[in-house]
Amino acid sequence: MINQLMPLLKFRSPGTDHTGLRKAGAAALILSFRTLCFLMLTLTASAQNLSVSGLQVEHQINPMAVEPAIPRMSWKLASPGKNILQRSYEIRVGTDRNAVRSGKNLYWTSKKNTDQSILVEYEGPALKPGQRYYWQVRVTDNYGHISPWSPLQFWQMGLKPSNWKAQWISVPGADTSLASPLFRKKFTLSKAVKSASAYITSRGLYEAYINGTRIGQDYLTPGWTSYKDHLQYQVYDVTALLSKGDNVLAAMLGDGWYKGRIGFSYQKAFYGDTRALLMQMEVEYTDGSREILLSDESWRTAFGPVLSSNIYDGETYDATKERSGWTTPAYKEDADWKKVRKLDYGYDNLIGMSADGVRKQESIKAVKILKTPKGETVVDFGQNLVGWVELKVKGPENTKITLSHAEVLDKAGYFYTDNLRSAKQQNVYYLKGNKEQFFSPHFSFQGFRYARVEGFPGDLKPEDLTAVVIHSDMEPAGSFNSSNPLLNQLQHNIAWGQKGNFVDVPTDCPQRDERLGWTGDAQAFYNTAAYNMDVSGFFTKWLKDVKADQHKDGSIPFVVPDVLTPNDAGSAGWGDVVTIIPWGMYLTYGDKRILETQYSSMKAWVDFITSRSRQNLWNTGSHFGDWLFYRPDDDNDGRAAVTDKYLIAQCFYTHSTQLLINAAKVLGKNEDHAKYSSLLNDIKTAFVKEYLTPNGRLVSSTQTAYVLALQFDMLPENLRASAAERLVQNIRDYGNHLTTGFLGTPYLCHALTKSGYTNVAYDLLMQETYPSWLYPVKMGATTIWERWDGIKPDGSFQTPSMNSYNHYAYGAIGDWMYQNIAGIQAGEPGYKKIIIKPIAGGKLTHAEGSYESSYGTIRSKWRIENNKFKLTVTIPPNTTAEVFVPDTQGKSYKSFHVGSGEHYFEG
Secondary structure, rough: OOHHHHHOOOOOOOOOOHHHHOOOOOOOOHHHHHHHHHHHHHHHHHHOOOEEEEEOOOOOOOOOEEEOOOOOOOEEEEEOOOOOEEEEEEEEOOHHHHHHHHOOOOOEEEOOOOOOOOEOOOOOOOOOOOOEEEEEEEEEOOOOOOOOOOOOOOEEEEHHHHOOOEEEEEEEOOOOOOOOOEEEEEEEEEEEEEEEEEEEEEEOEEEEEEEOOOOEEOOOOOOOOOOOOEOOOOOEEEEEHHOOOEEEEEEEOOOOHHHEEEEOOOOOOOOOOOEEEEEEEEEEEEOOOEEEEOOOOOOOOEEEEEEEOOOOEEEEEEEHOOOOOOOOOOOOOOOOOOOOOOOOOOOOOOOOOOOOOOEEEEEOOOOOOEEEEOOOOOEEEEEEEEEEEEEEEEEOOOEEEEEEEOEOOOOOOOOHHHHHOOOOOOEEEOOOOOOOOEOOOOOOOOOEEEEEEEEOOOOHHHHEEEEEEEOOOOOOOOEEEEOOOOHHHHHHHHHHEEEEEEEEOOOOOOOOOOOOOHHHHHHHHHHHHHHEOOOOHHHHHHHHHHHHOOOOOOOOOOOOOOOOOOOOOOOOOOHHHHHHHHHHHHHHHHHHHHHHHHHHHHHHHHHHHHHHOOOOOOOOOOOOOOOOOOOOOOOOOOOOOOHHHHHHHHHHHHHOOOOHHHHHHOOOOOOHHHHHHHHHHHHHHHHHHHHHHOOOOOOOOOHHHHHHHHHHHOOOOHHHHHHHHHHHHHHHOOOOOOOOOOOHHHHHHHHHHHHHHHHHHHHHHHHOOOOOOHHHHHHHOOHHHHHHHHEOOOOOEEEEEHHHOOOOOHHHHHHHHHHHHOOEEOOOHOEEEEEEOOOOOOOOOOEEEEEEEOOEEEEEEEEEOOOEEEEEEEEOOEEEEEEEEEEEEEOOOOEEOOEEEEEEEEE
């Protein structure tokens, strides 16, 4: 420490100086001594406060079913000091929590001099299936300070097919009833329980119970995957639910995506026609002995109060058919309970979860109760959301209550459901007795802001209904705020669009008879999604499905999991999800393994395009093009922004090839790197010959055409400036309005900023009239709409058959807002190096954003005050940043290299 502070003690010798200089030298000595004391205290305090937290294994906190044989561990450093970097780490792992805490009888330890703190690979002895491993880490920083050991965390390895002993069980005979079957098994534990884990999955959806208590916090389990290839199981620590003596394992099944209605054409039983349960509980007693409880032919089954349950149509629940206490040991089975049927489905396709499941996230109270012109009773929750309504009610037996769900009311105030197409989105409840009861669906969910209530006995009050918000359990990552309230509401809408559509898969809408994992929508929104929430586990899970459902010829289905026809695949901008998201995951999380896992799939997609191309032009096949671009009703003047679909295809062919080249470089695949680099040149040359005039005009002179050509570097250097000018002129010609659809919109403002026209990007962002991002905000939207004019200026609606009011694709502008208004960008994969480069504009006087990276919180906050640009930046430990501080006009920047801590700048 003294050596680090010695430069502070250097001052000029007073030997021949005048008296004043001698006094100055003495003062400098005193000042330096005081500074030394102060810094010693500061560094001592910093040493005491260096800590490690945020431990994860495979992007999850305490995961219960780790699949990779070599898990990866991550952690974050915290310190009040500045410029903190990790110099080394020490990890200890063991199978006993107390042993790990004491540092004795460890399974594996590792000490390394490295700054790596994310995705550190386990390098110890082989890990055993089903075994729980506890771990801690401590670090040394660049000042020599050693942190305390981190809080104890764990991971549990998943099972291999050979570890499963349970039997698949179902109802006796054919599974033809719409009602949800119940399953139960009573058993006795003769000893005190030390620990117990329950492994559960189903064909269909399940809810499971032990001794009257619901197991876990997840809903819609086991989740939706490409069931033909792999089926997830969940693992729960159920130690606290068991007791010595009599116990009961129980479960209820629903149709879900597996057996229920899915897709556009009323198709049912797409994956199978028989619901089935698989449940295995492994118990360790305090004396060290073990026991396994299994689903098998000794279980019993009957039907219960859920008469039907469907993802699209909702649920019917008859409380008079409840079997009170059926999940408890005291329950006495009657003659309705039958012996289950054993099924031979096997275990080869079972996998552990790589993302947290769907969970309840928050509750929203009713804002008001209103009457429509028809006299209908409608409840307004004030927010378009996804989940369900919890109903509190008391009334006569067999009273029928119907809850219908809608996103909007029409301009006359009527309850509007035309845009649901054939989806009923309706829950029906029959009351039991004249006592207070609580209802909510078990195997369905709805997208809504409004709920119509029919048949409610007595006066309906706001406190009788609560909206429960569900989505995949992703930790919030980013925040954004500015001096413009409309922009803040736009950010709100973007985030809520993500919440509502990230329900186990990235769906296109959560309300109508669709709710499918459209690949083009997901790739368009990925960057914004990753700023808003930690989607590392979510997309790791979904990319497995993308790879599993990829066709043998390399084409990618329009939706994943794929429930459409074999011909519904291979569209430009949709299939490119297979390259765009893996590369995005690498940049966001520094996850090299995701590139390794997905590389063959990425390569197969590019090779598919090549096989369909002629003379390096991808001008074959069916494509969606720039989906839902600007199309005015009366187009006599040719104002519709139609972009040649094959021009778009060529741009995405280029983009995917470039991303494949990037991945090949990271993975050291030199032959592929050379091969596809040569191909890339040929693709770009073919584009120029086919779609570009010598003067730089594209054959489709639309915003999307110029945006994609600029963003994907399709143009010769000498023609890029003129292309950007044409783009800007087009925007001006439309009165500072955008005309882009799903494929052009994500890159529109980026291409403008890249070309030096951020002012034009701001003009588009701040536009309040149709078509624009803020138009729906002005119209009262609380989520992102599918169409720019989902509600027209006169209050009428767009085409009902395709008009979702919760559809995240156009929310892709959030990526630009984070990167350029807040100025938070990744300088290196995983944010090991950070770039802070805010750009003022749009008459904003202040803005701020934060992002919880794998290393910790990044924050950028600026304001313009007294004609000065004032910027405060927070950089997490173990990273560095380059901060670009603009002048007030934003025309020039000064750059600064900084380490961790808070920094203040003025421009």
